[in-house]
Structure formats: C-alpha cells, structure tokens
Amino acid sequence: MRRYFLLAASSALLLALFISALDESRRPKPVALIPTLTGQVEYCLTCHLDLAQISKSHPLQTFGCVLCHGGERLALDANLAHSTMRGGKNPSDFSVVQASCGGATCHSGTPESFSNHIQRATTSIQATYAGAIANIRYTFGAQPDLKARLGIFAVQVPGSTSGITALASFDPARETNPYVKAFGQNCLTCHLSAQPLPGSEYFRFTGCAACHTPTQSADRSNAQQIQSNPIHKLTTAISYTQCDTCHNRGNYDLRTIKFEPRQDLPADRLHDYYQPIAQFTSCEWKLDCVDCHTRTEAMGDGNLYSVKKDIQYIQCKTCHGTLTELPHIRTLTDPNDLAFRLALLNPLVDLKLGDTILVTEKDEPLWNTLVLPDGTYRLVGKATGQVFSFKPVLGSACTQNGIDQSSAYCHTCHAVNR
Amino acid sequence: MSEISRRDFLKLASAAVLTLSGLLGLDGLFRFLDTQTDPLPPTDFDLGPAGNYPPGSRTLLSDVPALLLHTQAGFSAISLVCTHLGCTVESKPEGFACPCHGSRFDLQGNVTRGPAGKPLISLRTGITSDGKLHLYTN
Numbered sequence: 001m002r003r004y005f006l007l008a009a010s011s012a013l014l015l016a017l018f019i020s021a022l023d024e025s026r027r028p029k030p031v032a033l034i035p036t037l038t039g040q041v042e043y044c045l046t047c048h049l050d051l052a053q054i055s056k057s058h059p060l061q062t063f064g065c066v067l068c069h070g071g072e073r074l075a076l077d078a079n080l081a082h083s084t085m086r087g088g089k090n091p092s093d094f095s096v097v098q099a100s101c102g103g104a105t106c107h108s109g110t111p112e113s114f115s116n117h118i119q120r121a122t123t124s125i126q127a128t129y130a131g132a133i134a135n136i137r138y139t140f141g142a143q144p145d146l147k148a149r150l151g152i153f154a155v156q157v158p159g160s161t162s163g164i165t166a167l168a169s170f171d172p173a174r175e176t177n178p179y180v181k182a183f184g185q186n187c188l189t190c191h192l193s194a195q196p197l198p199g200s201e202y203f204r205f206t207g208c209a210a211c212h213t214p215t216q217s218a219d220r221s222n223a224q225q226i227q228s229n230p231i232h233k234l235t236t237a238i239s240y241t242q243c244d245t246c247h248n249r250g251n252y253d254l255r256t257i258k259f260e261p262r263q264d265l266p267a268d269r270l271h272d273y274y275q276p277i278a279q280f281t282s283c284e285w286k287l288d289c290v291d292c293h294t295r296t297e298a299m300g301d302g303n304l305y306s307v308k309k310d311i312q313y314i315q316c317k318t319c320h321g322t323l324t325e326l327p328h329i330r331t332l333t334d335p336n337d338l339a340f341r342l343a344l345l346n347p348l349v350d351l352k353l354g355d356t357i358l359v360t361e362k363d364e365p366l367w368n369t370l371v372l373p374d375g376t377y378r379l380v381g382k383a384t385g386q387v388f389s390f391k392p393v394l395g396s397a398c399t400q401n402g403i404d405q406s407s408a409y410c411h412t413c414h415a416v417n418r
Numbered sequence: 419m420s421e422i423s424r425r426d427f428l429k430l431a432s433a434a435v436l437t438l439s440g441l442l443g444l445d446g447l448f449r450f451l452d453t454q455t456d457p458l459p460p461t462d463f464d465l466g467p468a469g470n471y472p473p474g475s476r477t478l479l480s481d482v483p484a485l486l487l488h489t490q491a492g493f494s495a496i497s498l499v500c501t502h503l504g505c506t507v508e509s510k511p512e513g514f515a516c517p518c519h520g521s522r523f524d525l526q527g528n529v530t531r532g533p534a535g536k537p538l539i540s541l542r543t544g545i546t547s548d549g550k551l552h553l554y555t556n
Contacts (some may be wrong), residue, residue, distance in 0.1 A: 003425065007428055010439060013439045014439045021442055021446070058518075059505055061506075062505050062518065105502070115533075335522065335531040341533075344519070
C-alpha cells in the first residue's frame with residue numbers, strides 16, 4: 001500500500017512539474033523597455049509589441065506605457081499587469097487624467113500656459129455641461145436666470161474672469177421639478193465624462209480621448225469596424241465625424257425630456273446634418289469643425305462659462321473680414337510662436353518664419369491658413385489635407401453689414417442648396 | 419525471460435518518476451539561477467580607431483544617440499537627447515530639431531526654439547592608449 005502511495009505521489013509531483021514546465025515554455029520571452037522619462041524597466045511590450053505608437057509627440061522610447069497608463073510594469077501575467085491601469089483602456093478619462101496626462105512637463109502646471117490642457121478642458125462647458133444644466137433648470141423654474149450654478153461635477157476656478165468662479169455638483173435627486181429630474185436621468189450622455197449611448201454612431205471614449213482618439217472615420221461604412229478594433233492614437237487632425245458622435249446624432253425633446261436619435265441614414269455629408277431645415281455655407285460642410293473652431297473654443301480657456309456662445313467666438317468675418325476690414329493677420333517672426341507648435345502636431349503645412357497667417361479676434365493663430373501675396377488666402381483642412389482658396393469680403397460684391405454675423409445673414413446669399 | 423514482480427515494478431516506476439521529477443526540478447533551478455538581469459544602459463562607447471573619424475567629419479552615432487564632431491579643436495560630441503522630454507533630436511544643416519514637440523537647437527546645441535529650456539548636453543570623449551576613441555555619456 002505504501003509503495004502505491006509513493007508511486008502516486010511521485011507521479012503527481014512529476015505531472016505538476018511537467019505542467020509547470022509546459023506553462024513556462026509557452027510564456028513569451030519578456031521584452032524589456034526602459035523609457036527615457038522614467039528610467040524604470042517595464043515589460044508591457046512582451047504582449048503589446050505590435051501596438052502602434054500613439055503619436056509622434058509621445059514616442060514609445062521616451063514615454064513607455066506605464067507613465068500614461070499605469071499598470072504593473074514588471075508583471076508578465078496580463079491580469080496582474082492590467083490590474084492597476086488608470087481609467088481602464090482610457091487613461092485620459094477625467095477621473096484619472098491628472099495622474100495620466102498631468103505634470104509640469106506635460107499637460108498641467110507647465111510654464112507654457114497654452115499647454116495646460118487639463119485645467120482648461122476640465123473646466124470647459126464640454127466637461128461641466130453647465131450650460132445645458134442651467135438652461136433646463138431655468139426653463140422649468142428651478143433657477144431665476146441662465147447663469148450656471150451647477151456642473152456635472154463640482155469645480156472651482158478662483159481666478160475665473162467670466163464672473164463664475166465655482167460650480168456645485170448637479171444632483172438630480174435633489175431637484176424637485178420632475179422635468180429637471182428627468183433631464184438628469186435621460187440627458188447627461190454628452191458631456192466629456194459621460195459614457196456614450198449604445199451604437200457605433202455614438203461610440204467615443206471619455207476625457208481627452210473623446211476628441212483626440214477618433215473612433216469615427218470620415219468613411220461612415222467603417223464606423224463599426226473601427227469601433228471593434230483597438231484604437232491607440234492621439235491626434236489633432238480631428239474629423240467632423242468625431243464631433244458628430246455628440247453633435248449630430250439627434251435632438252433632445254423638451255416635451256418628453258428624452259433624447260430622440262435621428263432616424264435617417266444620410267447618404268453623404270451634405271445631408272448628414274440632422275437639422276432638416278438648417279442652412280449651411282460651403283465652409284460648414286466642406287471643412288471640418290476644427291478647421292475653423294479653435295482649441296480654446298473647444299477645450300475652454302480656463303474660465304467657467306454658462307453657455308457655448310460665451311466661449312465660441314469664431315464667425316465668418318474671422319477668416320473673410322467685412323466690407324470695411326480685412327481679417328486679422330500675423331506675420332510669424334517669433335520662432336516660439338504657438339502656430340509653429342500647432343503645425344508641428346499636425347504637419348500638413350510647412351510654416352516658416354516670415355509667413356503671414358490669419359489669426360482670430362483673440363489672436364489665436366489659424367496655423368493652417370496662409371495669406372498669399374495676391375491678397376487671397378489658403379486654408380489646408382486639418383483632417384483632410386484638402387487645400388481651399390478664398391478671398392476677403394473687402395472689395396467683393398458683398399453688401400452685408402459687418403456687424404451682422406449670425407448665420408442667417410451669410411446664409412441669405414451663401415447657403416448651399418441641399 | 420524473467421518476470422518482474424509487482425513490488426519490483428512499483429520500486430522501478432517510483433524511482434523513474436522521482437528521477438524525472440528531480441531532473442525537471444533541477445532544470446528549473448538551474449534556469450532560475452542562470453537568470454540574467456537586464457543590463458544597465460552603457461555609458462562607455464568604444465567607437466573604434468580614432469583615425470576612422472577624419473578632421474571635419476560629423477558622425478551620427480544613433481545607438482548613443484549623439485553627434486561626434488572632429489574639429490580643429492579635437493573631438494567633441496553632442497547628445498541628441500532632447501532636454502525637454504528626452505526624445506531623440508534630428509540633425510539638420512542649421513542645427514538640431516526635436517520631432518516630438520518642436521524644440522530647435524543651433525549647431526552648438528543652444529536652444530533656439532522651445533519648449534526645451536536647456537541646451538543639448540556636451541558629451542566627453544577620450545582616446546585610449548591603443549588609439550581607440552571612446553565616448554562617455556555619464
């Protein structure tokens with residue numbers, strides 16, 4: 001009996017050792033990386049060697065993986081390695097963005113204020129959703145005016161120059177009006193911290209990646225495929241289709257306080273806009289949103305605002321001027337001009353010292369434009385690379401009063417027939 | 419042919435299994451003891467005979483990364499690691515350019531455009547008694 005037991009025990013030991021050796025032989029050979037910025041070895045490439053570099057500004061050899069994503073850098077087991085990742089697949093989610101993307105050499109607290117994207121983005125109305133909340137609460141009598149008081153999360157900006165220095169957290173449970181409560185339950189899927197609605201047309205990430213990691217191709221037929229594939233990309237070449245994941249998918253119905261998704265299947269971009277009665281100029285459907293709208297309009301300028309119109313200021317005259325004034329321009333004489341930095345991130349144009357570009361009324365560089373010697377202008381589409389030429393209004397047959405810049409005025413003559 | 423008894427068979431089988439287990443275990447132990455830690459990045463680069471780098475030459479050393487210069491003053495080297503975030507800068511006719519965030523440096527490594535705030539680092543070189551040129555990054 002004892003000999004049977006000995007044989008069984010030794011067989012079990014052999015089997016265990018064999019399984020262990022087999023498991024060991026199947027494990028991939030560890031691939032080490034010591035990023036310049038951390039100086040600490042990490043083994044993420046053991047499994048992720050084929051992953052595309054996320055952007056030219058975040059080279060793998062410099063940043064590695066762990067600096068942005070977190071995780072257990074020495075682990076070779078996938079579950080253990082991923083167990084402490086920040087934000088799951090999205091380290092730019094606003095709940096963890098400071099740890100992932102922040103820091104004085106990265107995107108918060110830098111000496112170059114234009115790089116402090118985190119402070120600006122997390123206080124922008126795209127993040128706070130303060131405008132929508134204020135509008136609904138005012139509409140249903142929960143507050144006396146349209147001034148924002150509440151945001152998706154509480155936030156303070158003591159130095160805000162907009163007149164709003166703090167927002168308290170919007171809590172639908174504390175609201176007494178049933179419509180405001182319903183708004184809280186049904187209508188909070190569009191701010192940058194929200195999980196999107198189901199469906200490939202709504203799919204996007206949260207935080208910075210909502211815009212800078214495009215999930216939607218300009219080719220609509222690829223949307224499903226792109227969603228199902230891993231996306232490892234950060235870009236400033238943002239197609240209008242990415243903006244559309246929030247801004248062109250339907251409307252909120254104030255009668256039912258529900259989001260009503262569009263039901264049509266647009267055949268082309270001109271008919272892709274959901275508002276059937278809206279009019280658009282050529283610029284509005286041939287260009288991408290980011291070709292005109294600036295970084296501070298989209299990401300905020302660090303102040304708290306109540307509504308979109310408080311931060312969005314680009315008008316037709318920004319590029320075209322008026323009957324009496326040419327648009328603002330700037331000749332690039334400073335090698336540290338922000339235009340060069342922005343052009344580097346999306347190298348579609350070869351800006352040089354001495355080039356003259358258009359700038360906005362707030363002196364933001366429209367780095368993808370160029371003032372040509374003949375007085376006309378050139379714009380290169382940031383997402384498409386398409387080249388557009390255009391002229392100033394001054395000297396043209398236009399008779400529009402320069403102060404009338406709302407869309408209805410320009411659309412009177414320049415609306416595209418659709 | 420003699421028949422093996424059940425007792426002997428069990429003894430033999432147990433011995434064989436234990437021997438195999440021991441061998442597998444020893445193999446694992448040797449592999450564990452033989453594990454090499456990842457070497458630290460080198461700080462001393464043997465560049466071969468100094469004569470390989472004639473006066474006036476500019477040699478890109480991509481594995482350092484650095485640019486080796488042989489001027490009338492002798493050998494010198496500039497690190498190609500950007501002082502902003504550590505990307506490798508590219509050598510251009512007018513100096514150096516960082517492809518990551520756009521910093522620019524002149525031919526001496528001085529900053530001409532941010533975001534880098536410090537010049538590229540000058541690296542030490544030396545020639546050994548056997549005529550080999552060495553570059554030191556520490």
